[in-house]
Amino acid sequence: MMATAWFGILGPMDVRVDGRPVALHGPRQERTLAALLLDADRVVTVDQLVDVVWEEPPASARRQIQDLVTRLRRTLVDAGAPADLITTRRAGYLLRPGERGLDARAFESAAALARRTARQDPAGAVAGYREALSLWRGAFLAGISGRTFEAAARIWQERRIAAVEECLALELSLGRHHEVTAEALELVEQHPFRESLVELLMRALHGAGRLADALDVYRLLRKRLADELGLDPGPGLRGLHDTLLRSQAEPAVASVRAAGPVAAMLPPDVYGFTGRDRELARLDALLATAAEQPTALVIAAVTGAPGVGKTALAVHWAHRVRDRFPDGQLYVNLRGFDQSGRPMTPVEAMRAFLDALGVAADRVPAAIEAQTGLYRSLLAGRRMLVVLDNARDAEQVRPLLPGAPGCLVLVTSRDQLPGLIAAEGAHPLRLDLLSDTEARDLLARRLGGERVAADPGATAEIIERCARLPLALAVIAARAATHPDFPLAAIAGELPAVHDNLDAFHAGGPGTQVRCVFSWSHQALSAEAARVFRLLGLHPGPDLGVPSAAALAGLPVERARPLMAELCRAHLLTQPSPGRYTFHDLLRAHAVELTQAFTPEAERRAAEHRLLEHYLRTAHAAALLLNPHRHPVLPAPSGAEAAGERPRDRETALAWFTAESAVLVAAIAQAADHGFDSHAWQLAWAVADFLDRRGMRHEHLAVHTTALAAARRAGDLRGMACAHGHLGRAGAAADRLEEARSHFELALDLHQRLGDLLGQAGACDGLGHVCHRLGRHEEAASWYERAAELHQEHSQRGGRR
Template structure:
């Protein structure tokens, strides 16, 4: 399929696909702006309603997504909208997006500007032809407007670059009308005016060029009260002198550039121009560059701190932007390497001040000796100047603060690996944090670095970029290795980076590589913090909390919290919004190497064991709250976590599910008991939240571990859980086999209650598959073996519910009511909302079958009220589906559609068999 946002928002598959409604189009635009990335529901709500969402906004977003899925259904290369966490991701695999193609062509063209300008023009023209109007032309959303503005600006920049190249190719006669029209469309923009004057002059139309300048200047003075910039004034002077050649048209620059540094007047000291050279293959960082450009509008001299993980390209970005805005600072461009992470000592602030003052023409003999006097002289010298100062690789706040001028005409760019909170607190500085490149930025950089045919293999380049973790330094080293070795295939390069020695392949002769880049950040930390960092790296955890870090490092929570905060401030960990932390993949590899070298295998095993013991206690405590009627995971465990209620336990596993799964798999070989215990402890969560196929995959690993350990308790619990998972996927034979094995083990080991629970769920499975004779026998056996006096009310109520359902399915409607009401009585007042909800649903079905519709509606509503108190996707899907089916048959249909949409969404999360029924009913209502 083909998607377009450079103009109106469109989706095409041989023909234009109709998009139903403004909100659906806006939702698609939001997805396309972040294609292949998760878009949180909150972000979609903001895009659709700006600052005033209705109470039903989340539900309406889900409806928009349902409409989009319906529009894409059955199309060639059908894109998928995938639910991930609390958001959705639009996967464009096999599809095209015009904005991506525009960025790709523009980047490719810029790589040809020096060697093949005609080829660059051709590519730029192809990029510009993709535009059909302003970006997102038919989308009205202030939250998306700034994204559209960014693309509109990039279009103008590419257009200006293209026209400048064409002028340099001698095509002034061809483009003169185009540049005049472009300037007329953007009367405040100097670059098109400059190009128009150049084209007119080269066409021999000098008088028109001079008149054009006067008209542009008058408009600028009238509207803004300012004169044109230095570049345009210089061009005007050249025209007055009659210089018909008018020099070479410089490549277009983004709008932050207003002029050039004027020539030094005779007798004046030359303004310093110390910026390092930029790199020709700069790409990406559009959002940070836009943020930096906005800072130039500040009435005070901007101070910006570009910080981020080692190797993220902080200096590259700082130098690139500094060159772009150089024309604003006629008094000089200063660069100081503060050596904050060099092997030797960092540059002292006093030495840095002396260096700056010497660059500004102060003789060494006139430099004060006292640090305070030196700082005062620096502020005096810079007070009336317009300077750009780049302070590279700062160690900390104390090193930077004395180096800030007090002139509103100065700008300061600071780069640092860590955050500089003291700088932010004491000044009006703005922090800009760089993370790794996203997938598209990474691939674009590799294409620039690998200009041969390998650069056209986007799939393999994307895999390489993933192995580099999107880290610019790793991408550049990998790209340079490929450039130097033209016969190295991408497949071999991928194989090298997939191995255990990945960092060894991210270096070049004469370059210390990625490992040395990380070394500097690591060595800058105190000894205790390095130890904490190493402990985190060798754990199976994907993300860390204060408590899990404390368990790993065997420290108190307060110490773990302080350590995590310091590691995040140094960008050795990433701080997530949820209060969690995680590694960049390459940093984790490096930290694990440090652990192997400095701590060893024995310490690693002790560290992981502490984590597994802590996590098992948490999981067991959560299981006891979520499934109090089920057997505990470890009856010998006395220090299990005591959660306040089931909701708290469920929310904790929501946050830790990935970690628990990873730890269970990690423990399979060396700690098989912990493997099956962690898996079994997730049963309650998996039943209401988990994807069934993931559940089965995890439990198969756990079953192998329990068998190797000869642990019958583990085998029984895991077989029971597998049976439940298989039954949810409608795999009757496998589910029944697992139940029978679980019952056999429970009976052989004297665990009567556990056997009865397996009997109860097996009865439900037999009912679902129409095995009514088997179900009747199973439920009768179970009821006969129940202990007397109602000691197991939830188990007894479950068996009675199945008995009522058996009578319902076999047409004995009058007989069905009594066991269901008895079950309802058993559950009243004991807090068993889950069991009670299913009983209410069964009563609703019985009364609906008896045509007692008011009673049926009452029971369905009661089930929904009980569901409202639980975060149970399976139960929510079932209750919503039954109410939706009832309303689809008896009305109102609009309310039925709402219930069925939610049922379909919840079932889809679980990969549950109810999805098909909900979808079928929706299609019958015309809302598929």
């Protein structure tokens, strides 16, 4: 029986006769054979062989090629190959390996057969593709260099990847999402810019229930393309990304639209609003011309200095036109220039909007892109007004923009928002100081036309010394209104003269002349109210209730309530909703200045401690009402420790957390920044269940990251264990499973060191949940069994830790 020769080029060169390896003699012989195999069954000329064997051929190259081929033929024949395997032709040489003698030919045949049978027998086609791909042993002709071989390697590598993609696509159609995910992840690492592979990976992740990871893969590719090539993903991949966002949004959209909630989030209109006729007319015109481009979203950007009345204008105009938006009005204060230095994140703002639109917590996706997709799906086809107040920059605004026409967005900011104007086509509207006439009308509206007309000189002096700034005029009008018998000349005479201009406003500072107006208003308060106002500058959150103000000032609630009312009458505070108080960021800045100037550091620190104790004790009690099975981290309060409010039941606890959640998140950061590390991690523990229940995953991660750092600084093993456990929960909820696993392992180790059986059981439960999500079901069962054992051991010890 004639011996059979076999050649392998799908990897390092491999030559066999009847299965026995044949050793070639030197790199030139290898390159000669490789060139003949690349053109198997076709004549390869002597000149072609010369080009691949030498980069700079010698004069005797043609004769040496003849010698190389002769020796190659003898090597193969001596190994038992047929003598006519390589034959001489007039122009060169011909190698005929046969149908089964070359791995590359076998690969092509198997892949072509799989391709033909894919529609009728997808499972059989997958097996065929896998058989074809198994012929690859490494890089094409690995170890043999040269332009010809490198070009051939690129072609064959493309054929291999195409076969892999066709195979993986078939496996996805058979529901093998987990298997495809593992292989596609490795391939994308090797070929990060190949969009067809990225698409397969995204589809696999989505099919495996890992939508957040699929969106992360898209984000990474988009960033790589932009950073390294200055490109965007292609239309196919963008379309898949949009489809995945819609798939996430559809169930929530359907349930919300079935319920039909109408959001009405606008704050109350400003009493006594006057003037700004030109600006209001421009906004009206913008609304009237929106139909000229029915496919575009209309955005108005109201910009100007602090205190110039941007919010008042936006809210007043929004109330004027709200009947034009029958599907509702959304409003959020983005706190872009808040004195705390912590602007609201797009995630926090989005969560408030989704709440207002009626989206249940378990329907809110983890990734901001998915939340934006849900939000835009909810607003599609609706006529809604969206007011984004006090934005820091365009990046804070973009995720909150609706994606379809019919809605109108009104943004206010101290920043000029050039990016929003350039990229999104926002219409700029710069708000300047009031004119003298407008300022006089404002005072007349607040104080009465007769009183203002009776003393035009004093009125002009008040306007001049308030620098025509609406906020300063409102403060002075409040002072005059509370003393109707005071002549305006007396009010004007008490005001300091203006020496500076408003340039400081454009740098974000409060402005000297406005500071003087505020200072005068502060001096007109009762001593107790003035002290409360100063201490309010220490409060971390966007708003607060009377009990919190009482704790900050160290006063009974009954005494604090009339003081807060006094501050409201002086227009130093506003009450946007019953029981909640806030103030303009310039007034907050002034309160901070005053407390730093007039309140000793020891008193400031004591006030902060009282406030944190108030929030911690209340949050701790509310947390145990929401989940009575949690083991307390604080001892039962008694005596001086009995600070804070006492929610009556689960409903009042939930309502308290809802009102205070943004404040608590800010208080945790402030506690950590100011050295109250125990308060930081314990507050994070207390708010954890509420954040988890409301789907506030980003806040959950943020507060426990802060808590972990604080507990580490304090050397508190219990705090570290709690923080790791909650970071594990938050990571699992956000589909960051490997990260969650690591946190649960660290929590388990710390709880073991503490001898805390319940803590160990919770960590084991978390590890079981993560392993189950990762498809490691046997490992998950083992962790669940361990958790059950620990619970039983805890019970046998009588519930002691």
